Amino acid sequence: MTGTVITVTSGKGGVGKTTTTANLCAALTQLGQRVVAVDADVGLRNLDLVMGLENRIVFDSIDVAEGRCTLQQALVRDPRAEFLYLLPAAQTRDKTEITPEQMCAICKQLINIADYVLIDSPAGIEHGFTTAIAPADRVLIVTTSDVSALRDADKVIYLLERDWHRQPGLVINRFNQRLVSSGEMRGIDDVLDILAIDLMGVVPEDERLMLSTDRGTPAAFDRRMYVRRAYENIARRVMGNNVPLTDYYRPGFLGWLARLFGR
């Protein structure tokens, strides 16, 4: 039995790689999958905070790579889920201290116990990016719909196609339907028009999502959060199910009337 290694990357920082990774892990475990989250952002680790597992960390991925502990010792179990583990990154070390080969070796062991291994990639396209991409079977690119994020995502897609021959999937994060409806922001179609890759899902902008990452509770665990549905849909698409895209267009009163009368 082997699992799938999925790397979540973006190029630009701050678009929501870590949040997406944490929530996608949570959503996948809720769908009955066995998941391991790997933080590849050595030196600037965040995934443990977002998942709320910071105080449980004893060893990290560099300890595993350098043989100071076993992989089993380094994995941190998430008590909220049935099978969700985190392999944290070192906060005190540097990105160059773990090589792509070591990352591949770790992931090769992890896929024996998990259905999905999600790697949270650091921002940028340098060594850390290479380390995160090397073991990946699939790549998810997270982007918001602003120009700088799109430009960086475009570059990352180019690098993936050129150096790794990967066709990544796209997650559009912080999607604001209100701005799109008023014509001030690019819509989903415009983003896909530029990037021309498969869309894996759209996460609407939600202020409470920021609060949930701050509290260390992935939104996918919180049944009161509407945005949980978006991550659940992405997780289902990752698992190969065909889930229709949620339409975030909310008609006004006149639009609601028009829809009522079948227009």
Add this chain to the structure above:
Amino acid sequence: MSEPVKIEERTDTLDVADAAHINGAAELHTRVADLLDDVTVVTPSENLTAATLAKENLHAALDGSPAASTSALFAPQPSAPAVTPSGQPDTMDRTARTVLPGEPLVWSARRSTGASPMDLPPFLQQPSVSEREPAPTKKETPAPASEAIEPQPTAQSPTPQAAPVQTEPTSEAPDERSAVVANQLLNIRGRSDGVAIEIGRGAWGEVISALKERLDQSATFFRNSSVALDVGSRPVIEDELQQFANVLAKHEMRLGVVRTSSERTFQAALAVGMTVTLESPEGAAVAAATTATSNVAGRGTEDGGYFVYRGYLRSGHRLRRSESILVIGDINPGAEVISDGDVLVWGRLRGIVHAGAAGNRRALVAALDLEPTQMRIADVTTIGPDPKPGQPGRFFWRRSQHKRPEIARLVQQEIVIEEWDASRPGGFVSLRRGAG
């Protein structure tokens, strides 16, 4: 003239082959038929790309690496390659594609074997069998009634120097191609319609002196014949071609056609006014130009070679060619396309484009949707318009609404963009004539 010609010290297999060639003797063909089975043709699908190889090594290294032994995890470590997360099955799938998206058509076969000829200095380049045009000799010469000949529908050029018996080490780094690379300087063979000369490896000066020597020995035989010169993938510059033609002229021969699979040579032959055919490494003719159509030297850049790129040009991608560029796909913001000739885009142009980079002021830029970040023609630069207040974001990210194809050119120091008039007779060519 049937005596063996000594060119260099490596002559053991050469003598027989050469003598046979010059005589057109039947025994050569039996040899050739024997050899055909042993010639290995390097196809792009057999060569893993660099990234794939790196990845392969990565996974291969895992089984024995110290990192892998740090912990025996919950399950024992399977070493079968099928279990690697992304190694084998993916690799098979990737290498099965001969042309990757975004890989140029003309160069597809060569890029995967390593560096393209453009990157290598001429002396490092070796023509491989797969890059040479198929020699038409087998069909044109009367087939000798020999029992050794088998019908070979794929006429890969079976040069006698590709003999497997030849074990002599070559000076270049040994790879799988070096076994079939031409070891001779040149190879002359008689054909029903003239003389075919194939150029092998070696410095051009040596080639010329070898040619002189060979022609001196058999001058009367070749007199008044038309020569088809096949330079394979070797880049040959204008002066070298001219030198070659001069030697031929001195021996009362004329250069009929130049065959090449190198873009550089193609342009050079056009520039000195020769009839030239550009062939892809597989042997199919990609472009042909004669002196009749390229009446002005230098027009070759405009009318002759087109570099075809198929796929997306994404942010960070830089495409620089000396010939005109045809992009079938989109050019995204952040990408750069630079050509000494025209740039034609069958798609959206939103990156930076520079046509006529070598100073050709008659170069054109045309696209189905022309919205470049910045456009340069020769030495004139223009930038795209600023976004209108009501529109979302920067102009170049806007989704086009019913755009018409547009064409940009220089008119008196200014780049003029006009909508393409579909009713204009003569199309693209007529516009060029009017420009300037």
